[in-house]
Amino acid sequence: MAEGASVGRRVEELTTPAFLVDLAKVKTNCANMLATCKTIGVSLRAQTKTHKTIECAVLQTGESKSGLVTSTLEEAEFYARHGFDDILYGYPLIPHHMPRVIALTRQLKKFHVMVDSQLAVDTLKDTPTPGKPWSVFLKVDCGNKRAGVWWEDEAGVDMALQLHNAPNITFVGVYVHCGNTYGAKRLLKFVDRLKQRGVTCTTVGTGSTPSCRQPSDNMKNLTEIHPGNYTFLDVQQWSLGSCSQEDIACCVATRVIGHYPHRNQMLIDCGFVGLTKQGYGHMDTGYGVFRGHPNLK
Ligand SMILES: Cc1ncc(COP(=O)(O)O)c(C=O)c1O
Numbered sequence: 001m002a003e004g005a006s007v008g009r010r011v012e013e014l015t016t017p018a019f020l021v022d023l024a025k026v027k028t029n030c031a032n033m034l035a036t037c038k039t040i041g042v043s044l045r046a047q048t049k050t051h052k053t054i055e056c057a058v059l060q061t062g063e064s065k066s067g068l069v070t071s072t073l074e075e076a077e078f079y080a081r082h083g084f085d086d087i088l089y090g091y092p093l094i095p096h097h098m099p100r101v102i103a104l105t106r107q108l109k110k111f112h113v114m115v116d117s118q119l120a121v122d123t124l125k126d127t128p129t130p131g132k133p134w135s136v137f138l139k140v141d142c143g144n145k146r147a148g149v150w151w152e153d154e155a156g157v158d159m160a161l162q163l164h165n166a167p168n169i170t171f172v173g174v175y176v177h178c179g180n181t182y183g184a185k186r187l188l189k190f191v192d193r194l195k196q197r198g199v200t201c202t203t204v205g206t207g208s209t210p211s212c213r214q215p216s217d218n219m220k221n222l223t224e225i226h227p228g229n230y231t232f233l234d235v236q237q238w239s240l241g242s243c244s245q246e247d248i249a250c251c252v253a254t255r256v257i258g259h260y261p262h263r264n265q266m267l268i269d270c271g272f273v274g275l276t277k278q279g280y281g282h283m284d285t286g287y288g289v290f291r292g293h294p295n296l297k
Pocket of ligand 1: 046050069071091096125177207208209226227228229230
């Protein structure tokens with residue numbers, strides 16, 4: 001997709017290993033997610049960590065260049081420099097981030113941060129704003145055990161109250177990484193508890209790709225979703241039943257550089273850094289699947 005030495009060349013000519021992206025499939029995947037959002041009546045805050053490119057973020061936002069969530073400040077700054085707005089830095093805030101958060105808040109019409117600790121809440125309350133309030137999401141853990149305040153704990157409700165009451169903060173709402181049926185139900189229960197304390201959430205959002213590609217009825221009660229992997233998809237999504245192999249828009253091209261019949265193995269010019277370091281422990285495919293060769297591992 002990006003300009004470079006490989007653009008316009010035949011796959012056979014490329015140095016391997018090479019990461020290949022099927023642009024037509026990316027376009028379809030992005031258009032389908034936007035259509036899903038329209039159908040269930042939520043907005044899309046697209047995660048950029050899968051691709052980290054301008055081109056794909058343009059497709060994700062339907063060319064509006066508005067409404068992203070990034071995993072690093074570097075990415076947020078990159079998209080801000082390229083004319084994107086309404087960006088959420090989707091990582092738990094710590095005091096060390098503040099100088100760059102201040103600059104992004106100044107630069108963009110809408111820049112949001114995410115908190116899940118009293119330290120982060122205190123940091124924002126105590127830091128003078130650069131002309132407009134801090135815009136803040138509270139990250140909630142509804143069972144997927146990543147970042148976030150535990151949805152059942154009072155501490156999360158208390159933090160939301162503090163954010164809601166702080167004169168230098170706009171409390172935007174709540175954010176959950178995973179939006180399966182349980183996660184969405186738990187999040188909605190948490191939002192109800194906030195309501196009982198007089199705190200309303202403008203935004204109630206969940207991800208991730210598997211739940212957003214097959215949205216449950218509960219998702220109609222949300223205001224936004226934030227999947228990211230759906231742009232390219234991968235073997236893990238396929239193994240979860242989230243997509244077909246044909247939907248996957250990326251693959252790794254590699255060459256066979258050795259054949260060792262005595263141990264029934266071939267050697268390819270691609271290590272696991274070019275595939276996945278995690279492997280697919282729950283599957284018997286190892287580090288990937290070979291297109292058109294289900295017998296190879
Ligand atoms: C904070 C956050 N939001 C959204 C996502 C998107 O999830 P997925 O890539 O499964 O769509 C991720 C991915 O890890 C994430 O960390």
